[in-house]
Amino acid sequence: MTTEVEPTTESSIFAAMEDSLEKLKCLNYEDSSLPALNRMHFAIQGSNPALQFQEFLEVVQYLTTKIKRDADFFRVDKYDDPNTSVNKLMLALRNLEFAGEFPVNKLKQAHGEACCSVLNFLTDAALEAVNFSFAPPKHTDGDEPDEVEVDEDENDDEIEDEVEVEEENDKWQTAHHQDNESAMIDPAKHEIITSLVDPIEWKTELERVGPRLRANKNGGGGKEWRVHIDQTTKHENTIQKELPATEASLQAINKELAEAVEKMTSKEKYINSQYANLISEYTQIRDSMKGIEETFNSGSSNVSVLQNDLSEISEQLSEIKNTMDSKGSNMTDTSPLVKIKKALQDIKTEINTFEMRIGVLGHTLLQGQVQGEKNGGEGSGESKDNLDDDEDDFV
Secondary structure, eight states: OOOOOOOOOHHHHHHHHHHHHHHHHHTTGGGSSSOOOOTTTTTSOOSOHHHHHHHHHHHHHHHHHHHHSOTTSSOOOTTSOHHHHHHHHHHHHHHTTOOOOOOHHHHHTTOSHHHHHHHHHHHHHHHHHTTOOOOOOOOOOOOOOOOOOOOTTHHHHHHHHHHHHHHHHHHHHHHHHHHHHHSOOOGGGGSOOOOOSOHHHHHHHHHHHHHHHSOOGGGTSSOHHHHHHHHHHHHHHHHHHHHHHHHHHHHHHHHHHHHHHHHHHHHHHHHHHHTHHHHHHHHHHHHHHHHHHHHHHHHHHHHHHHHHHHHHHHHHHHHHHHHHHHHHHHHTOOHHHHHHHHHHHHHHHHHHHHHHHHHHHHHHHHHHHHHHHHHTTTTHHHHHHHHHHHHHHHO
16 A cells, blocks of 8 residues: 655644544544544644654554554554664554655654654555445435515505505695795796706616616515514514423523532532641641752752862862972982982092092102201202102192
């Protein structure tokens, strides 16, 4: 079975949803345990998209079960991911030879053109599967409107009315003639009136509008008010005939309503008396809950303030830790101490060298003095020269 999906507008989406709902009613959908639908259920976005998507899958599962008579053909699992459910639905639609082409996300929205097209296709297939066909409409023959009763003496009444009108006209003309005799005669009013209209044009206009000015003989001659009076009298008789039974029914209904209201009032008083303690407890609990909510709100504000303080203190602590780490690394660095030890060793070496030089120099001086004492004054100059040479060599 194939179907063609035509481009739809917003109004056609509502029409498609309404058609699908009527077809679901033909399939006795209302007798099932599935959620109730309205005429715009899947045409527009609902207040709860997740629930709307779940209801859409349940309706599709109901229709596919009707079509294939197999509940496992398309089964909805509540633990399935929405993408998995939509892929299962697309696979089932391909197996049913659905020709519509639209993105998968359109079905995951659970409203709009795609969903209404799918529902319309599935409802048609389900009606075909159960061999359902729409019968031609049956028209009931209603009561024909009552024919207007025409009085037989209508012409006589019309003649009498015309006679009365003629008598009134005669009285008016007599009074007017007397007034004219008492008044002065105006010569201008007795002159011959000359027409300025062309007689041919006058006849042409008369032929054009003449048929419209003819009296309608079927109109009753202006006697419709008599028919209205007869109808009013007839309706009044009908009302007077049906009024006693209607009043009795209304009084009985009024009595039943009064008794029902009285029972409801007494039941309400009984319920109020029975649950007065619970109402008072509920009031106390509600007041205490309000106090707890206020305490919670104040505590939440305090917690937020303390969290801000904690974040500031944590930043300061991290800075102090970094400073301490840098100072500790400087304190544990032994390179300056090694340099100091090396410098001390060098100084000791230099001191030993200078002490050796001083000893050699003292030995040389002592030797020179001894030789000078032996040689006397002759060799004093030569010893002095040797001493200078030795000092130069040592240096």
